Amino acid sequence: MVSLVRPLGPDLAEGPATIGGKAHGLVLLHRLGLAVPPGFVITTAACRAYRRDGRPPEELEAEVDTALAALERRTGRTLGGDPALTVSVRSGAAVSMPGMMTTVLGLGAPPGDGPAAGRAAARERLTEAVTAVLASWDAPRARTYRALHGLDDGAGTAVVVQAMVDGDRDDRSASGVAFDRDPVDGSPGPGGDVLFRSRGDAVVSGRALPLPLSALADREPGAWADLERALGRVRDHYRDACYLEFTVESGRLWLLQVRRAGFTGTAAVRTAVDLARAGVLERAEALARVTPDDLERARRPVMAATAALWTRGTGAGPGVAAGRIATDSAAAVRLSASGPVVLVRPETSPADMAGIAAAAGVLTARGGASSHAAVVARSLGRPAVVGAADLHVEPGRVRAGERWAAEGDLLTLDGTTGRVALGVHPAVAPPADAAVRTLLSWADAVTGGAGDGVGDAERLAAARRLLGA
Incomplete structure (x- = not known):
């Protein structure tokens, strides 16, 4: 029987279809030598079994117990005990579905009625949290999101369980999101949002008005320097703009999620052109990364x-x-x-x-x-x-x-x-965009030039067809 649980670490070789995009990104962060809270992942096969049978697979509980015991040994803490191990339980589809499924944070604090009872109660809550995440794959909002984006309803979600790091611990703690480029116009430089003394759900939910990411540089310069290094390593790996979710706990940076930024419109055009000019991409690769839809969005009034x-x-x-x-x-x-x-x-x-x-x-x-x-x-x-x-x-x-x-x-x-x-x-009409003009000149160089009456999107599409994109 194939195991349904994997420890998170640099040696985990399976792809997003099995361990989900979130866990796949965490494996990358491990390999890049960056700080990631320890944990384990329940594979998408468990979700497919849950959807088929209406309950988690029978073998899952024992496998989670084994993985949890290893996590307790590694951290020196116990779920529901003293000192307490608290964990996050998060979804992880192969393709990101931001906010569409259930997340449980801070699970495992001791209830105060003794270590044994505390661990048993916390273990039961962990089972409930895992089940809730598996069930949330079929929440109406998740199904709507998949329908709008043409995603496979049958793929299922993985479940990532990690030791909590607390962005609300003290005045030197924070949570945030970082891009290495502006997600609207693609201009280079770290940007994003940060909230001090807050958990990550407060940032991504939009419940609060965050500070600009640069506030982290003023308050915690050490964590800011580590974040800049992390963005650089991830950007170099992807050869693309990137996105990081992070927590700073008492001045120390921890990374919780990573992926390509997935820019569209002006940001996609500017990023592709800049990377090609810097020699990171060939011009043909830059043309392949920008779709005609991106070009249309970049021309929006x-x-x-x-x-x-x-x-x-x-x-x-x-x-x-x-x-x-x-x-x-x-x-x-x-x-x-x-x-x-x-x-x-x-x-x-x-x-x-x-x-x-x-x-x-x-x-x-x-x-x-x-x-x-x-x-x-x-x-x-x-x-x-x-x-x-x-x-x-x-x-x-x-x-x-x-x-x-x-x-x-x-x-x-x-x-x-x-x-x-x-x-x-x-x-x-928006101001003339130099990156759009440059990209179209590269497209014309591939096709031999645009004919009369050919629109910009078709100029790009013709070049992409010739390049096999």
């Missing part, structure tokens, strides 16, 4: 400067969206049947997946460029503005500053500049 500003946030998904205000997902789905809507929320949660999918654009009062709203909106090509700090959202109405707007009123947002205006306003 911006809102005319004549529009009167109502509020401003962080541009998190390029483009202009105009439509009627919907203050919850049910309203967004209902109103979208008769025209475009803009979903306006304090912050979005995974439960808002249907509303985001129905909306032409998304506006939130809280959250940063790495929040759930921003990541999902970018993946769907929706213009988005997040972190509009003066925005106050109530059921059926919204206020920015002293001015109220009702559900159904018209609103225009610019996900490139972060500007938001009431009413419908014209969109204008």
Whole structure:
């Protein structure tokens, strides 16, 4: 019988289809010599068995016990004991599904009724958490996300169990998300979000308004230097822009997740051109990495400067969206049947997946460029503005500053500049983009030049066809 549990470490050789994308990334971080909390992964086969039988495989409990005992020996702590081992239990599909499945953090604190009873109770909670993650593969929001992105419903999720590192431990602790390039325009340099004395779920959920990543350099320069080194190693490995989730515990950096950044639009074009100019990629490879859809998104208009500003946030998904205000997902789905809507929320949660999918654009009062709203909106090509700090959202109405707007009123947002205006306003062509011009010149060099009347997207598509992309 094939084992369903694997220890996380540099020697784990299986791919994302078996151990999930999250665990696969953690293995990479181990191999790059970076700090990763110890743990183990339950393979996607356990999820497929759960879906088939309606319960976890019988052999899974004993295998988890063995892996947990090894984790307790390695950390010198005991689940539910003293000193206590606390763990995170997270999903890990082969292809990232941000926020769509269950996460359990901080499991294992002792209940105070003795070591034996504490461990038994904590072990039972671990079983419940693993089962909840397996079941969440079929949560409505997860199924909607897979349908929108053309992902395989039958693949299942892995489950990653790791020793917790606590971003809320003290004033020298924090959690955050880092990109090595700006996810909207692709400009180089570390960027992202950080929250001090907070766990990672507060950052990605958008419940709070985070600080810019640069705040970490001011408060914890040692952790910042380690993060810069980590971004460099990962970028060199992928030969691409990258994304890291991290926790700083009492000044020490730990890495919790890594993947290619998966940029679209302007960010994808700028990244590919910059890497080719730096000699990291061949021009043919740069052309293969940018799709005609990316080029179309890079050409998206911006809102005319004549529009009167109502509020401003962080541009998190390029483009202009105009439509009627919907203050919850049910309203967004209902109103979208008769025209475009803009979903306006304090912050979005995974439960808002249907509303985001129905909306032409998304506006939130809280959250940063790495929040759930921003990541999902970018993946769907929706213009988005997040972190509009003066925005106050109530059921059926919204206020920015002293001015109220009702559900159904018209609103225009610019996900490139972060500007938001009431009413419908014209969109204008964006400023000329040097990276787009460069990429198209490389495409023309492959095809021998564009003919009259050939659009930019077709110029790129023709080059990609000749290159076999």
